[in-house]
Amino acid sequence: MEWLPTLWFIVIAVLWCGYLFLEGFDLGVGMLIGLGRNTEKRKRLLLNTIGPVWDGNEVWLITAAGAIFAAFPHWYASLFSALYIPLTLVLIALIFRAVAIEYRGKAITAPTRKAWDLALGLGSLVAAFGVGAMLASTTLGLPLNENGDRVGGPFAWLTWHAVLGGIAVVAFCWVHALAFLRLKTDGPVREEAGKLVGRWMPVAILPLLLWAVWVIASNESAIAWLCLVLSVIALVVAGLTGRARKEGISFIALGVTMLAAVAAIFIAAFPVVLPSTLDSAFDLTIQTASSTPYTLKLMSIVAAFGVPLVLAYQAWSYWVFRKRLREEHIPESHRVKSIVK
Amino acid sequence: MDALEIARWQFGITTVYHFLMVPLTIGLGLTVAVLQTIWHRTGNEHWLRMTKFWGKLFLINFIMGVATGLVQEFQFGMAWSEYSRYVGDVFGAPLAMEALLAFFVESTFLGLWIFGWKKLPKRLHLATIWCASLATMLSAYFILVANSWMQHPVGTELIDGRAVMTDAWAVFTNNTALITFPHTLFGAFAVAGGFLLGISWFHLYRRRKEGIDTVDANGRVIVGEDLSLGRNRDKTDYQVWIKSLRIGASVAVVAFLGVALTGHEQAKLMFEQQPMKMASAEAACHDGTGFSVLSLGDITAHGATNCDDVVAVFEIPGILSFLANGDFTTEIKGVNTLIPEYQEKYGKYYPQDESFGQYAGQEIDYLPVMEVTYWGFRLMITFGGLSAVAAAIALWITRKGTVPDNKWISRLAVLGIAAPFGANATGWIFTEMGRQPFTVAPNPQMGGVDQVFMYTAASVSPTVSAGELLFSLIALTSIYAVLLVVELVLLTRYIRGGVASAMPELESETHQDSTHSKTHDDNDDDDVLAFAY
Numbered sequence: 001m002e003w004l005p006t007l008w009f010i011v012i013a014v015l016w017c018g019y020l021f022l023e024g025f026d027l028g029v030g031m032l033i034g035l036g037r038n039t040e041k042r043k044r045l046l047l048n049t050i051g052p053v054w055d056g057n058e059v060w061l062i063t064a065a066g067a068i069f070a071a072f073p074h075w076y077a078s079l080f081s082a083l084y085i086p087l088t089l090v091l092i093a094l095i096f097r098a099v100a101i102e103y104r105g106k107a108i109t110a111p112t113r114k115a116w117d118l119a120l121g122l123g124s125l126v127a128a129f130g131v132g133a134m135l136a137s138t139t140l141g142l143p144l145n146e147n148g149d150r151v152g153g154p155f156a157w158l159t160w161h162a163v164l165g166g167i168a169v170v171a172f173c174w175v176h177a178l179a180f181l182r183l184k185t186d187g188p189v190r191e192e193a194g195k196l197v198g199r200w201m202p203v204a205i206l207p208l209l210l211w212a213v214w215v216i217a218s219n220e221s222a223i224a225w226l227c228l229v230l231s232v233i234a235l236v237v238a239g240l241t242g243r244a245r246k247e248g249i250s251f252i253a254l255g256v257t258m259l260a261a262v263a264a265i266f267i268a269a270f271p272v273v274l275p276s277t278l279d280s281a282f283d284l285t286i287q288t289a290s291s292t293p294y295t296l297k298l299m300s301i302v303a304a305f306g307v308p309l310v311l312a313y314q315a316w317s318y319w320v321f322r323k324r325l326r327e328e329h330i331p332e333s334h335r336v337k338s339i340v341k
Numbered sequence: 342m343d344a345l346e347i348a349r350w351q352f353g354i355t356t357v358y359h360f361l362m363v364p365l366t367i368g369l370g371l372t373v374a375v376l377q378t379i380w381h382r383t384g385n386e387h388w389l390r391m392t393k394f395w396g397k398l399f400l401i402n403f404i405m406g407v408a409t410g411l412v413q414e415f416q417f418g419m420a421w422s423e424y425s426r427y428v429g430d431v432f433g434a435p436l437a438m439e440a441l442l443a444f445f446v447e448s449t450f451l452g453l454w455i456f457g458w459k460k461l462p463k464r465l466h467l468a469t470i471w472c473a474s475l476a477t478m479l480s481a482y483f484i485l486v487a488n489s490w491m492q493h494p495v496g497t498e499l500i501d502g503r504a505v506m507t508d509a510w511a512v513f514t515n516n517t518a519l520i521t522f523p524h525t526l527f528g529a530f531a532v533a534g535g536f537l538l539g540i541s542w543f544h545l546y547r548r549r550k551e552g553i554d555t556v557d558a559n560g561r562v563i564v565g566e567d568l569s570l571g572r573n574r575d576k577t578d579y580q581v582w583i584k585s586l587r588i589g590a591s592v593a594v595v596a597f598l599g600v601a602l603t604g605h606e607q608a609k610l611m612f613e614q615q616p617m618k619m620a621s622a623e624a625a626c627h628d629g630t631g632f633s634v635l636s637l638g639d640i641t642a643h644g645a646t647n648c649d650d651v652v653a654v655f656e657i658p659g660i661l662s663f664l665a666n667g668d669f670t671t672e673i674k675g676v677n678t679l680i681p682e683y684q685e686k687y688g689k690y691y692p693q694d695e696s697f698g699q700y701a702g703q704e705i706d707y708l709p710v711m712e713v714t715y716w717g718f719r720l721m722i723t724f725g726g727l728s729a730v731a732a733a734i735a736l737w738i739t740r741k742g743t744v745p746d747n748k749w750i751s752r753l754a755v756l757g758i759a760a761p762f763g764a765n766a767t768g769w770i771f772t773e774m775g776r777q778p779f780t781v782a783p784n785p786q787m788g789g790v791d792q793v794f795m796y797t798a799a800s801v802s803p804t805v806s807a808g809e810l811l812f813s814l815i816a817l818t819s820i821y822a823v824l825l826v827v828e829l830v831l832l833t834r835y836i837r838g839g840v841a842s843a844m845p846e847l848e849s850e851t852h853q854d855s856t857h858s859k860t861h862d863d864n865d866d867d868d869v870l871a872f873a874y
Contacts, residue, residue: 044873044874047874048873048874051452051455051456051873051874052452052453052455052456052457053449053452054452055407055448055449055451055452056445056448056449056452058407058448059440059444059445059448059449061411062410062411062414062440062444063437063440063441063444063445065414065415065418065440066414066433066436066437066438066439066440066441067437067440067441069417069418069425069429069432069433069436069437070429070433070434070436070437070438071433071437072429073425073426073428073429073430073433074426074429076417076418076425076429076433077418077422077423077425077426077429077802078422079418080415080417080418080419080422080425081418081419081420081422081802081804081805083419084419084420084802084805084809084810084813085809085812087415087419088419088809088812088813088816088817091411091412091415091817092816092817092820094408094411095408095409095411095412095820095824096820098404098407098408098411099404099405099408099824099827101404101874102400102401102404102874103401103404103827103831104874105873105874106401106831106834145804147803148422148426149422149802149803149804150804150805151804153806154806154808154809291429291430291433291506292430292500292505292506294505294506294507294509295430295431295433295434295505295506298434298506298509299434299437299438302437302438302441302442303441306438306441306442306445307441310441310445310449313445313446313449313450314445314449317449317452317453320453320457320460320461321456321460329873330873331873333873334845336834336835336838336841336842337570337838337841337848338834338837338838339547339570339573339574339837339838339839339841340547340837
């Protein structure tokens with residue numbers, strides 16, 4: 001049963017990949033709505049591209065956190081407590097984001113709608129940055145003592161690699177959202193997104209690649225290098241197909257760029273799940289952090305049944321809402337009138 | 342306040358707050374699924390209107406549950422890392438399963454339901470709300486398995502200082518969980534029942550006050566129409582409210598019976614599993630059989646020494662024994678008997694261990710805060726009972742088809758919506774505070790100190806500072822306060838808008854659907870959005 005912790009390391013890496021791929025464009029669209037300059041109609045168009053699916057995408061984050069808790073309780077405890085402040089901000093950001101998506105259309109006055117837009121934009125930005133900083137911290141290290149507890153105060157987590165990871169995820173979300181909008185909309189948005197994504201794709205992916213190089217440099221791994229090469233190839237494909245207006249392939253290729261880079265990061269980090277920057281003897285590994293084989297076996301059975309099911313019905317929901325949206329599709333917003341005189 | 346106290350306040354506030362949204366989500370979700378099913382069967386428009394209207398309120402509330410639920414998945418690791426390390430092997434599994442098997446279904450199928458009204462075949466669309474609704478209940482089951490394991494650890498052994506799962510079947514069929522699950526579901530249905538009742542009452546009252554509906558000499562309703570605002574207040578609208586009201590009131594009454602029956606079974610288990618919780622719920626210092634209706638005195642005092650100050654003002658003999666054992670004679674152990682028992686079994690002082698921080702070596706206070714357990718238990722029962730009685734009276738008053746033209750009764754009905762929420766909140770506060778000083782209460786059948794249990798004092802994250810905790814406590818509490826106001830304002834606005842809040846097409850006089858009234862060359866394209874944010 002020694003392969004069980006390895007299996008669960010892979011499952012958790014897959015969950016993070018799923019989260020970054022799916023909520024990646026949700027977060028990016030949120031940033032574009034809240035922080036970009038768009039007309040009200042355009043904002044609603046952007047929001048409705050993710051309308052039916054964003055909440056399901058966010059569950060990937062909850063499931064990733066839950067799976068870490070179940071499979072590697074020490075990883076969960078050490079990582080989350082060490083990142084107390086940034087994760088608090090991520091939670092606040094996600095609260096505002098979720099509520100803003102649902103409530104912005106229900107706002108009556110322009111200032112309240114503006115406030116919700118800001119909540120949506122900043123919420124998406126902070127959440128993306130925080131998740132990136134967390135993943136970079138768990139692959140490049142935190143100052144942890146023997147017990148796995150953070151040493152050095154509330155901001156000890158704030159390192160260059162955490163900042164790099166944060167920027168990497170924010171930049172990826174942004175460009176991923178543009179590729180997504182190019183695929184999901186028709187009309188001016190499709191054209192503008194196409195132009196932007198073509199111009200900025202390599203730059204936006206650069207921080208992610210740098211992060212991967214950083215992890216591989218500190219943990220040599222041939223397969224990780226291979227993944228990184230694959231990531232760069234996928235990036236080139238994304239660029240070329242994007243220029244040829246093959247929007248679907250380009251979107252997938254950009255996704256593969258991220259997936260291969262994140263795979264490289266996790267493969268290089270393996271078998272350490274959370275390195276200590278103080279002493280490598282304090283590193284949490286898949287062995288020291290994991291649950292018992294009994295629990296992992298139980299969770300494996302559940303995951304073997306649950307994960308394919310989730311993929312199937314989520315894929316179906318994307319199929320149901322596969323049509324491109326145009327501004328003309330967005331109905332006039334309905335203002336609720338009180339019937340009580 | 343030290344870090345431990347701040348962390349406890351934070352957990353309490355965020356969880357009780359989250360659980361304001363949860364029961365309404367569970368209760369309304371099933372309600373909407375049932376309403377839509379009846380609409381499919383009968384084809385009567387008022388059932389569609391009810392589905393849409395209650396569905397709209399359901400969604401406004403659902404998103405708040407989602408947003409505040411995120412905090413729950415993270416805060417065990419953030420603020421309670423020692424707890425997470427100790428219990429993760431057992432406790433993490435139901436949490437992960439909840440996310441994988443329930444949350445995904447809820448969120449994906451609700452998305453399909455909201456946006457799929459015209460895109461999915463009718464039956465398939467109906468199936469999506471059923472999937473989402475059943476998933477809300479499944480998620481309740483998983484989280485209650487986790488919580489029940491904290492109340493009564495089973496299927497577990499202590500290995501290398503950690504709780505380790507040895508029998509998953511035992512964990513997932515823990516008798517505590519199996520009885521808490523229906524208790525919680527009935528509690529949720531009581532909330533939904535009261536919600537339907539209060540809001541429908543308000544609308545029927547407005548129809549009467551504005552002279553739309555009147556009554557004949559026998560008090561029977563004469564239904565009228567006001568078509569000045571489109572079809573929003575036509576005769577079908579009357580059907581929406583009277584049916585919602587009668588359904589809501591019936592659900593509230595039945596749910597209370599369910600809550601009471603399951604609650605009785607639960608209490609019997611708790612006398613066995615956590616005798617101190619029940620003794621402190623009774624402020625019972627000495628052994629006896631009487632149920633305290635009112636006890637006065639210094640019940641806030643901590644420790645056995647002051648327990649004797651409690652004076653039972655009014656006690657019903659035998660009832661406590663009935664609660665615990667189903668008879669009227671068994672002596673139930675009081676606090677003064679239990680404290681020495683706990684001390685003997687689990688120690689008089691906290692171990693001299695780093696993980697206890699400043700509490701290491703101090704005397705363990707095995708008595709929960711009695712003021713909270715005593716009043717929490719009673720408020721829960723009072724809120725629940727009051728709303729059930731009110732619902733039964735409402736059924737009687739509305740037997741002739743409408744509500745009286747009385748402002749104050751209408752206000753009372755709306756205010757009454759809060760009572761089942763209060764019962765849920767006080768019940769949880771009682772059972773969680775009553776578990777103290779443990780996060781994982783010891784299972785008395787398992788024996789002494791070498792068994793699985795954990796003190797709250799040893800559960801908190803060791804190096805997260807009080808300042809960090811205070812920051813998140815203040816930030817989350819103030820954000821939650823603002824969001825509560827926002828949710829209430831929105832709910833009020835949509836309630837006051839009547840069914841047209843959820844069905845704008847009712848505002849136009851004709852039967853044509855407004856989303857279809859725009860001209861498009863391509864009909865297929867027009868179906869892209871049946872609903873838009």
